[in-house]
Amino acid sequence: xxxxxxxxxxxxxxxxxxxxxxxxxxxxxxxxxxxxxxxxxxxxxxxxxxxxxxxxxxxxxxxxxxxxxxxxxxxxxxxxxxxxxxxxxxxxxxxxxxxxxxxxxxxxxxxxxxxxxxxxxxxxxxxxxxxxxxxxxxxxxxxxxxxxxxxxxxxxxxxxxxxxxxxxxxxxxxxxxxxxxxxxxxxxxxxxxxxxxxxxxxxxxxxxxxxxxxxxxxxxxxxxxxxxxxxxxxxxxxxxxxxxxxxxxxxxxxxxxxxxxxxxxxxxxxxxxxxxxxxxxxxxxxxxxxxxxxxxxxxxxxxxxxxxxxxxxxxxxxxxxxxxxxxxxxxxxxxxxxxxxxxxxxxxxxxxxxxxxxxxxxxxxxxxxxxxxxxxxxxxxxxxxxxxxxxxxxxxxxxxxxxxxxxxxxxxxxxxxxxxxxxxxxxxxxxxxxxxxxxxxxxxxxxxxxxxxxxxxxxxxxxxxxxxxxxxxxxxxxxxxxxxxxxxxxxxxxxxxxxxxxxxxxxxxxxxxxxxxxxxxxxxxxxxxxxxxxxxxxxxxxxxxxxxxxxxxxxxxxxxxxxxxxxxxxxxx
Numbered sequence: 001x002x003x004x005x006x007x008x009x010x011x012x013x014x015x016x017x018x019x020x021x022x023x024x025x026x027x028x029x030x031x032x033x034x035x036x037x038x039x040x041x042x043x044x045x046x047x048x049x050x051x052x053x054x055x056x057x058x059x060x061x062x063x064x065x066x067x068x069x070x071x072x073x074x075x076x077x078x079x080x081x082x083x084x085x086x087x088x089x090x091x092x093x094x095x096x097x098x099x100x101x102x103x104x105x106x107x108x109x110x111x112x113x114x115x116x117x118x119x120x121x122x123x124x125x126x127x128x129x130x131x132x133x134x135x136x137x138x139x140x141x142x143x144x145x146x147x148x149x150x151x152x153x154x155x156x157x158x159x160x161x162x163x164x165x166x167x168x169x170x171x172x173x174x175x176x177x178x179x180x181x182x183x184x185x186x187x188x189x190x191x192x193x194x195x196x197x198x199x200x201x202x203x204x205x206x207x208x209x210x211x212x213x214x215x216x217x218x219x220x221x222x223x224x225x226x227x228x229x230x231x232x233x234x235x236x237x238x239x240x241x242x243x244x245x246x247x248x249x250x251x252x253x254x255x256x257x258x259x260x261x262x263x264x265x266x267x268x269x270x271x272x273x274x275x276x277x278x279x280x281x282x283x284x285x286x287x288x289x290x291x292x293x294x295x296x297x298x299x300x301x302x303x304x305x306x307x308x309x310x311x312x313x314x315x316x317x318x319x320x321x322x323x324x325x326x327x328x329x330x331x332x333x334x335x336x337x338x339x340x341x342x343x344x345x346x347x348x349x350x351x352x353x354x355x356x357x358x359x360x361x362x363x364x365x366x367x368x369x370x371x372x373x374x375x376x377x378x379x380x381x382x383x384x385x386x387x388x389x390x391x392x393x394x395x396x397x398x399x400x401x402x403x404x405x406x407x408x409x410x411x412x413x414x415x416x417x418x419x420x421x422x423x424x425x426x427x428x429x430x431x432x433x434x435x436x437x438x439x440x441x442x443x444x445x446x447x448x449x450x451x452x453x454x455x456x457x458x459x460x461x462x463x464x465x466x467x468x469x470x471x472x473x474x475x476x477x478x479x480x481x482x483x484x485x486x487x488x489x490x491x492x493x494x495x496x497x498x499x500x501x502x503x504x505x506x507x508x509x510x511x512x513x514x515x516x517x518x519x520x521x522x523x524x525x526x527x528x529x530x531x532x533x534x535x536x537x538x539x540x541x542x543x544x545x546x547x548x549x550x551x552x553x554x555x556x557x558x559x560x561x562x563x564x565x566x567x568x569x570x571x572x573x
Contacts, residue, residue: 082216086102232283240272470546497523502545
């Protein structure tokens with residue numbers, strides 16, 4: 001499987017004829033195989049859209065280290081063809097990796113790319129790789145988008161073999177629902193290929209290049225919903241069979257035999273899930289194929305999403321159980337534990353077992369036994385006397401006869417009062433490469449209740465595990481302190497907010513949550529959250545990790561959805 005993966009948009013178009021393993025190994029960071037100047041992704045069927053055959057302008061001649069808008073520093077060119085180039089860059093203001101597409105301002109597709117990027121950015125759906133900026137400046141047009149270092153292309157996943165039924169079910173369910181939301185806003189993809197689908201480390205599928213991929217290639221379609229639906233069907237077909245459902249080889253996948261048309265997935269590969277195979281045929285029925293049963297064809301992403309929802313839910317596979325090794329009989333007296341039988345020897349041997357010597361019958365042995373018995377009797381008597389004394393003492397206390405006053409002054413145990421811990425610094429924790437509000441982190445410990453750090457708005461909730469592991473902030477206490485509790489002031493009340501405190505070794509987002517020590521966890525439906533540890537934990541860095549958020553209305557920053565904001569955080573120890 002390919003080692004590198006990211007959210008850069010695949011920006012080249014031609015057929016992929018190389019074997020599956022070779023394609024996966026040569027995939028670059030933006031999903032483009034530049035071996036021999038060719039892209040790894042093959043052509044979609046002609047009816048996906050029409051390419052405008054305008055002569056492209058020359059690609060801008062830029063180099064590593066060049067800065068755009070005194071902010072985006074170009075680091076590595078991953079694609080340069082068809083009049084445009086794609087780069088991995090560094091956003092020096094927010095200190096994160098981003099992807100950048102560059103075109104000359106006089107490129108015939110420059111205006112279409114700008115319009116597509118701006119429309120895609122307005123959608124704001126976390127199921128799509130987000131467009132961060134789209135600018136025309138100094139005779140250049142550039143589009144900045146997210147770069148996901150922990151994501152893996154579907155192309156690389158299929159190089160290792162077909163997906164498990166549960167994983168294929170998640171793929172078609174998440175992609176069809178995301179494209180349904182996009183088409184409701186008038187946006188089409190027209191380039192849904194295996195290299196446009198990314199799987200994050202949390203199991204979420206994200207789609208890159210919404211509207212932008214088609215604009216870069218000059219692709220249009222009179223029936224965009226139908227084209228995207230068939231593309232999703234092709235993705236599901238490939239996930240089930242590891243074959244591309246057309247006659248040409250593409251995306252590192254072998255095509256179907258020529259002249260036989262579209263074959264049902266269970267005829268291509270044994271053991272294919274029947275329901276998912278029929279669903280793929282219904283989505284691909286746009287090309288004249290017939291489903292193995294008589295359900296109507298799915299012609300829009302919404303129809304496909306409803307068909308997926310109507311299926312019985314496919315459970316994830318059970319973890320494999322390894323049987324323990326078979327018990328080995330031993331011949332302990334001969335010291336032959338687990339030894340193999342030498343060749344030429346019978347499998348069983350008659351071994352004379354020497355009986356153990358009888359117990360001591362001498363005068364010394366009898367004296368030893370009587371001594372042990374006497375010690376046991378004495379121990380029982382002493383224990384009975386102590387038990388009776390304790391019961392009598394307890395009874396006298398219950399009758400009010402206890403004349404011993406409670407210890408005072410220096411004799412009383414010292415109980416430490418909670419001490420406020422000051423915050424010396426903080427940084428947002430985003431292991432998936434997708435931060436929420438980097439500039440608002442300092443608002444959570446500035447003492448001003450009117451300022452806050454906010455999350456983005458999400459469609460599903462309150463629990464976030466279906467699409468994101470969580471969001472949070474790492475706080476620096478300046479030195480190691482005994483952390484016992486935290487008080488968090490929230491902007492939004494409602495059902496419900498869940499947060500957990502973790503002790504971590506640094507402020508870096510590269511440290512996984514699973515390796516951190518949990519301090520406390522709590523859930524609330526109010527605008528404040530109290531977390532208390534069973535025992536203080538000594539640490540310098542504390543992560544506040546939110547895994548559930550309530551539903552709230554729209555505001556100047558985001559639309560209505562499941563979201564939260566933190567106005568103040570205080571720690572005690």
